[in-house]
Amino acid sequence: MRYILILMCSFALQNAWAELTLTILDQDNMPVQDAVVIVANSSVVTxxxxxxxxxxxxxxxxxxxxxxxxxxxxxxxxxxxxxxxxxxxxxxxxxxxxxxxxxxxxxxxxxxxxxxxxxxxxxxxxxxxxxxxxTFAVKTDKEGKARLPVKQGDTVSVWSERMLDGVSATLDLEITDDSQQTVALELLPPIEPMGSMYSGFGKSKWSK
CATH class of the missing domain: 2.60.40.420 (Cupredoxins -  blue copper proteins)
Structure with a gap:
């Protein structure tokens, strides 16, 4: 009986929290570095x-x-x-x-x-x-990967300076896996160090 209870508790904990690797690619199947992924309904101390x-x-x-x-x-x-x-x-x-x-x-x-x-x-x-x-927020690495404390069914917001709708736009994604997920986004070409080209602003979730 105790063994069954331990298994039930372990299963409940796994469903309450998991760590997923999210990989973000662009339309050319290239990794998107420095995209920011924010986990909704999470809590982080400053x-x-x-x-x-x-x-x-x-x-x-x-x-x-x-x-x-x-x-x-x-x-x-x-x-x-x-x-x-x-x-x-x-x-x-x-x-x-x-x-x-x-x-x-x-x-x-x-x-x-x-x-x-x-x-x-x-x-x-x-x-x-x-x-x-x-809230939990992290950048993608050179391979376009970010490790997130999420589970299937959760929602995350993704930001990249290459967003088609402007640099202040974000995109909501639903997590459909419990261990790893790859998404391909339609983005502007990779950014060269010429920031003035990308000064436009689109729809934003940042403004309150």
């Missing part, structure tokens, strides 16, 4: 660590950064040249002048949404900060 958005070789590094609401981000400048970083995005409008060796206080991101970063000095610099609303 980390007490400061995230980093650096400037290296006239680029934001990483190009896409995922943080939680209430988390701060530091903007060190690892280049030997001046940068002037700004955001006009509704969740966080700010402007900071960066110089090599100058300490800049971290910026608090207290509202969820998409933050598009630019540089007033280098027009082709672009970066993104996704501020999750204390």
């Amino acid at each position: 980390p007490d660590t400061v995230a980093i958005m650096d400037q290296i070789d006239e680029s934001f590094v990483p190009r896409v950064l995922v943080v939680q609401k209430g988390q701060s981000v530091a903007f060190p400048n690892s280049d030997d040249i001046r940068h002037h970083v700004y955001s006009f995005s509704k969740p966080k409008v700010f402007e900071i002048k960066l110089y090599k060796g100058t300490e800049i206080d971290p910026i608090l991101f207290d509202k969820p949404g998409l933050i598009v970063l630019g540089c007033n000095i280098h027009d082709d610099m672009i970066g993104y900060i996704i501020v999750a609303d204390n």
Whole structure:
């Protein structure tokens, strides 16, 4: 009897939570790196660590950064040249002048949404900060893969700067497997480091 109860409990736990590998490809069957997958109805505590958005070789590094609401981000400048970083995005409008060796206080991101970063000095610099609303959010790796705490029937939202409807658009996906799932999306061509080409905005789930 005890053995049966243990099996029943184990089965219940497996159905309550599972880890799935989601692979995102584009229409050419190529992996989509730096897509952000957000798990609906999940709960994540805001980390007490400061995230980093650096400037290296006239680029934001990483190009896409995922943080939680209430988390701060530091903007060190690892280049030997001046940068002037700004955001006009509704969740966080700010402007900071960066110089090599100058300490800049971290910026608090207290509202969820998409933050598009630019540089007033280098027009082709672009970066993104996704501020999750204390829900599980993760980027896909070079193989287009992300490991998610989901089970069959759950819904996730996917963001990519290559979305056809604009950089602020998201797509809802239903999880149809309990271990691995592959989806192919119709996307814009792979992004080259020319951010000004993708400044348009489409329908968005980020705005509240």
